[in-house]
Amino acid sequence: MLLFENKEQKLLNLLKFTGSPFKKFVSTGEIEEDIGLVQSRQEFLHSIINILNKNENIIIPVIGDVGTGKTHLYWALKHELYYFNFVYISLENVVKRFYYNTYSEFIENMGIEVIRNISRTLCNKWGALERKFGFFHLAEMKKVKKAACEEWAPLFENEESIMDVINAITAHQLDPYKKIEVERWFLGEVLDIRELSRLNLKHDLREKKNAYTMLKVLVENAMVNSVLFIDDFEKIISMMRPIPIEEQTEEVFDRSWLYGSKESPEKNAANKVLDKIVQLNKINGLRIVITLKSTDFYKDIMRKIEDIDSNLLKLVNDPIILSNFIQDDIFTFYKKNLEFFFGHLNYFEYFRDFSQSYYPLNEKVLNYIFTRTNGNPREIIKFLIKIFNDITLSNENLEDILKEYH
């Protein structure tokens, strides 16, 4: 029978064996975050959810300093709004081929089955399932295409791209021999001219108008509503600003020969991306959340949007400020992380033996971290990584390690 067990030493030994519970201090759109938001941010989260639920087309700017948890907010929203199709893009990555990349993210998020359903529903709506003599479905492609054109012509601006999309959808449903190739087109694969002509299509989805039209079709006809989370939105403004001389690279030709002397190519690209993002508002039911690092960026963006179309300002919600942790948050954040970590290891004794304690750290250390970091979540995580690395990797005893952090 076990009479005595040093539970604290056991926990330390386990940590030395498994490594630190705190490993990464930057959240990304690719790697899922399982831990929810701290208590003080719950209200903030619900205010965003309310706005998203109440509005069909809206842009919500979220302003937060570096490391305050804007990207982590995406994961919290995605988990909470499971009944929405929540898609993340970072402007750092998708400045080029904006619509194509955004569409690809949507497809990756929703899956091909959604496109198949949309294609089936649309074709049925256009009369593909009409029963001749009460029984027989005849694929009268011309008739279906005509019905599609009549319905969509007033809704879409670009005739060429809408014809490509209608041709693709009708071929997908009514021509079984082309179905697989059309699915490749839907998935955004690069098709050569021969494949395109066989499908009676002019361009693949690298053509921006086609990608935009497909995105509109996808969002407006999907069973669930969509939210696009655009991270690092200030990238547009930073691209528009002139590059300081010390950061400029040496160039062997004068760029004004190619791009003109009025605007730098970066500014030109930034303007184009902003135009494209503004166009997204024409997609019914697409809600957009943008993140910005400061209110200065927000003001600059508003000015740019006003220059494009002042009516669009009505769609932009008042900015929501994401502030640093309050003092209580560091305790709940720390506990949540450890509980998640030990829960994943199936070490459920932690919940029983340490439910009231912050072991291996203590309140004093956590308060010290909070004061040193001003409550910035990323800085807090960096501190925790350092302490836990010391605990798991060094041979010093715990008290000596924690002395540094008092």
Next chain:
Amino acid sequence: MNKSASFVLYDSLKKIRINGEFKGSIISKCQDKIIFSDNIKISDSDGIIISGGLLTGFEKKEKIVCPISKNSDFKWNIKDIPLEYSVIIPEDTMEQYDHGQFSNEFPYTINLLHTACLLLNDPKYNLNHLDFFKGEILKNPIAMIRNGIIVADRVVIDDNGDPVFYDCLIIGRDKNEDIKISYEPIINVDDEVMEFIIILGIEELKI
């Protein structure tokens, strides 16, 4: 006339006749032929009127027998109706039938352009092309069995040379001679009991 199940519009055997104008998926058995239509009008004054129906069966001219599917209008006086029965397929059964059609997902189905005979169990003509189509999937088969009709989305001829119908509507009489309708996703029938199987031509459906 007797009371009947709501889908039976006319039954000469049970003396059922429901007057009215009906729209939907209607199958009428007329001697050894079948009429598919999306409408039927039954009244005491005008008799039975089917407009734009598809008549399918065989035309026999001396030594030649030819499968047909003709689009035409039909009108019979009340005293001189050659129909055995007319039934309207319930919408929920038709929905099942629609869902079962997977031709769009499955590209290797043979669509015949013109209506053709797959099997005719008639000692005089005896046509049997089942072996020729062994292992193939044929779209739009219509079969008449001793006591009923099978309308299926597709038929496959199995290794024994027997037809296997997929996604089928079955119309037949039970032991009390009452008309019954059922939906079966798959049904295997011995070719011995078949009267005929016709494959409807897609071009003739379009006319």
